[in-house]
Amino acid sequence: MKRWSWRVTVAAVVALSGMTGPVVSAEAVHAPEINFSDDWEIAVFLCTPSAYGCHKRYATAKQRRDIETFLQATPEVTEVRFVSRAAAYANFRQEFAGQQKVLASVHAKDVPESFRVRVSGVADRTRIVALANRRPGVGLAVDHADSHVDGAAAPQASDMSVFLCEKDSFKPACLRGRGKANKSAVTVKERKAIVAVIERIPGLESYEYEDQATAYRNFVEAYADNEALVSATRMSDMPASYRLWVQSAADLDSPRRRLERMAGVSQVHDSRCLLRKLRLRSEYGLWKLRSGIGGCG
Structure with missing residues (x-):
């Protein structure tokens, strides 16, 4: 039987679990060693009404153009591609097919548009993420090299x-x-x-x-x-x-x-809930959801 479990960085699981105080258990948060890859993307999710700091508004067309221009003009960036809300929602429905509580908690309007960015091996990924997060119209920028999730x-x-x-x-x-x-x-x-x-x-x-x-x-x-x-x-x-x-x-x-x-x-x-929340955040920009997949303990 295949278990639904993703390999993740320790820091990401700890952050999502809200753990404080001493480390609890190696098995609880430890994952197999991961070799970082230059192919991992930086995901720049655009504002939706539910995103923190977006003032209950979607990113405007001008903000979307400005963000794309900024990303393409960044010297270390090698590729920028746009993912529409419809495409992201379709991918979400396919990935979580059969998990009715997850599907019911997310509507198409909740899923943000995004830019997926690849950078060169010498890029300062932390700086790029920080700059992207400060751009008007950006709800959340995530480096998949820091919060990597795979199958x-x-x-x-x-x-x-x-x-x-x-x-x-x-x-x-x-x-x-x-x-x-x-x-x-x-x-x-x-x-x-x-x-x-x-x-x-x-x-x-x-x-x-x-x-x-x-x-x-x-x-x-x-x-x-x-x-x-x-x-x-x-x-x-x-x-x-x-x-x-x-x-x-x-x-x-x-x-x-x-x-x-x-x-x-x-x-x-x-x-499984903690890893699911990480996946929803890093791949779909979803971190504030309806009841059904909220608290994980």
Whole structure:
């Protein structure tokens, strides 16, 4: 069975998940090493009424021409192509065919027009993105070399991660409704209740428990080339968790919400949802959507 999972940069997943504080788990955010390619594009999405800073307006025809002129005049740019709203929406419908919640959350008018830009190998991509983001009529410019998403599966990554409360945790979920267990690590009783819910998830294929020592060992192995990060991270920073693998057609929204409310659960990450949001943002310029694919935990 092919899992719906994309290879992504660590920074992109962390940003989308809204994680703060210590690094949680190597497996949760680590992805296979990626060789950067000069072929990766910079996507410059034009304003739509829902885009931040666009004052509830679409980019005007003049703004579109000015943006194209700016991009073509940039010395490091080797190619500029325009993607219409109709073409982008058709691609979106094809890519997410069968995922009714995603399709229902996006209308044709929500999808921005865009310019796709290729640059030379010596280009300062960060500068080009920053300049593009400041142009009138631009809703968002994204460098696919920074937030790369492709169809290659990452078989070691779980579909959902259920992180458990640690001792002295100040996360609201670990202090809410736990009585005497407040500020303590997840209790045996809480773990049994969590496992009971996990085992009843429709489409569950398998799950495993990862203790702090295993999480820390995986983290050290994954980031062995980043001595500063490893030296700043202790085993106590790594929460224990349950890793879940489910069938590709399984709906994880309801199980995620139920697990998030359970005593002893610190937070839940739906990896497929996080990666889907990254894909929608980087390829389609969509980051503010209707209900249905919003929060991912």
